[in-house]
Amino acid sequence: MKKRYISMMFVALLGLGLLFAGSACAAVDFPADEAGISAYVHAKDSVNLNNVKPALATIERETEDYIIGTVALSGYTETQYPHVYVSTDGWVVAYFPNDRPSSWLFPWYSYSGGAISTTTLADTVDIVVDQVGGSSSDLKYYNFKYPDATRMMLIIENEGSNAWTYFKVKIPETFMPYEVAWSFSCLHSSYCGFQLDGVSKGSGYGVFGLSSEFEKGVEHTLHVKRGRAGLVLLYDEPSS
Numbered sequence: 751m752k753k754r755y756i757s758m759m760f761v762a763l764l765g766l767g768l769l770f771a772g773s774a775c776a777a778v779d780f781p782a783d784e785a786g787i788s789a790y791v792h793a794k795d796s797v798n799l800n801n802v803k804p805a806l807a808t809i810e811r812e813t814e815d816y817i818i819g820t821v822a823l824s825g826y827t828e829t830q831y832p833h834v835y836v837s838t839d840g841w842v843v844a845y846f847p848n849d850r851p852s853s854w855l856f857p858w859y860s861y862s863g864g865a866i867s868t869t870t871l872a873d874t875v876d877i878v879v880d881q882v883g884g885s886s887s888d889l890k891y892y893n894f895k896y897p898d899a900t901r902m903m904l905i906i907e908n909e910g911s912n913a914w915t916y917f918k919v920k921i922p923e924t925f926m927p928y929e930v931a932w933s934f935s936c937l938h939s940s941y942c943g944f945q946l947d948g949v950s951k952g953s954g955y956g957v958f959g960l961s962s963e964f965e966k967g968v969e970h971t972l973h974v975k976r977g978r979a980g981l982v983l984l985y986d987e988p989s990s
Contacts, residue, residue, distance in 0.1 A: 761891050761902040785894045786848035789871035793884030794840040802836045805881035821874045825859030832874040844874035848895045851931035851957045852982040858935040863908045896928040899984040909974045916973045921966035929984040930958040942976035
């Protein structure tokens with residue numbers, strides 16, 4: 751058994767409400783009650799909604815001010831495609847519904863090891879921005895299900911061999927956690943494994959119980975074998 755160095759990404763979560771100030775259609779009509787983890791950017795000052803449509807796999811809602819649809823990602827089924835909102839004043843918001851864990855961010859379809867360089871929602875925004883023009887360089891994240899969360903940490907462990915590797919995570923007592931979501935992508939169904947503190951979790955996506963499984967102030971050990979494991983921690987940390 752070996753301990754590995756893990757790949758981590760830290761993200762500040764910023765609320766869309768403040769950034770939508772002055773954009774009535776976006777502030778009023780974005781489906782905040784449906785959205786969970788989201789990535790967004792003000793790509794440009796003006797968008798012709800007809801130019802968005804070639805990037806969409808489906809169209810769910812369309813008005814004079816905005817369009818909502820889904821974007822196809824390789825390796826995902828149609829029901830798993832991310833949703834995207836695009837307004838005429840240039841906002842592009844990619845999101846998963848709020849019944850899905852934040853760990854849907856992990857781009858297992860393209861990840862091959864090393865540092866985390868993108869997410870499923872960042873890829874979705876890029877697809878749309880490439881279609882309509884503009885820039886996605888100022889991309890930000892937010893989770894509408896947890897409006898008080900101000901920080902997000904993404905952790906990936908990749909182990910291709912049949913040997914168990916492990917890493918440890920401890921949430922400080924002074925932090926306020928809102929979600930610890932996990933995902934595990936198995937590289938070989940007969941030999942892979944993912945465990946939290948010795949308890950097997952299987953493959954797919956899920957959320958650890960904050961009071962029963964992933965208490966703060968406790969060092970937790972995660973084991974990985976023949977697969978790729980990811981954690982998303984949503985939390986608020988005390989001001990200095």
